[in-house]
């Protein structure tokens with residue numbers, strides 16, 4: 001009898017605990033729903049969207065971790081599909097609270113606001129709420145160059161030589177547009193493979209303008225706090241904090257080496273060896289034939305073209321920024337490099353000194 005009472009007591013306690021937990025969860029969910037509703041109803045402002053914004057924002061509120069397609073130091077990127085799959089977007093959510101993050105959001109709007117170019121990622125719109133900022137971009141089905149070259153096995157894709165060359169040309173065209181055709185000129189300041197995105201036909205688009213700096217065409221530089229990504233920063237920018245278009249040219253040179261070697265500039269093995277991608281390639285070029293540095297996953301490639309591209313990279317990576325070509329010159333070199341006469345002109349004898357070694 002006593003046992004029966006104890007059992008009944010425990011069952012009652014369990015039932016009460018179960019009901020109480022359900023009530024607490026429901027209250028929390030209700031509060032969350034209310035907060036989201038409040039944001040949708042009153043708490044946001046946005047712009048540039050050719051979309052039914054309220055319905056669109058409701059959809060963004062329903063994004064979950066299953067929709068995440070990438071994340072960076074400043075925010076998380078989600079895939080958002082609307083109209084039953086008729087359209088898809090990439091939504092970058094930047095939580096607010098630090099001046100740094102808000103400044104990144106503003107920079108992105110300032111720089112990308114009106115740009116429409118085949119090699120620059122299109123910004124479709126933005127929202128700002130007291131809790132977070134949202135940036136809505138076109139979705140790049142092939143993700144980032146970084147993921148394709150160095151990502152997890154399921155993200156990696158074998159890139160043939162023609163595709164690598166196309167990506168190099170597209171990125172150079174995008175950068176050349178920012179440096180020379182936009183007024184004021186735009187210095188990107190964070191060129192790296194994770195900021196080069198690829199559409200369905202592997203056309204490259206320059207993305208992530210969170211550090212972009214605008215400079216009047218009459219000015220040569222902007223003084224900034226040094227920011228960007230280790231492994232891609234030009235030495236003079238690192239030392240002086242002066243951002244110039246030649247700093248982007250240097251970072252682009254590093255991306256060319258990534259395309260050629262398949263190695264990541266921030267690879268831990270470089271740190272262990274006390275070297276970096278740029279000095280490793282120079283070492284290989286000095287001690288062996290440069291084709292020893294070519295990505296092993298490139299089964300078939302025209303040697304002359306890879307040598308030409310190494311030489312273009314070498315020029316972008318000159319320590320003295322004044323010796324680096326401008327982005328429009330780099331674009332021209334890359335576009336013309338398949339022509340034999342041209343390749344012979346560009347190739348620096350340094351790189352092909354000992355082809356037999």
Ligand SMILES: Nc1ncnc2c1ncn2[C@@H]1O[C@H](COP(=O)(O)OP(=O)(O)OP(=O)(O)O)[C@@H](O)[C@H]1O
Nearest residue numbers: 070071072073074077090137138139140144194208
């Ligand atoms: N428009 C897009 N379409 C498809 N994937 C995207 C898009 N934008 C971003 N991504 C993916 O999300 C990832 C994270 O992007 P994000 O710009 O937040 O950070 P990151 O550039 O990788 O790093 P960092 O914090 O240094 O800027 C990218 O590397 C890319 O894989």
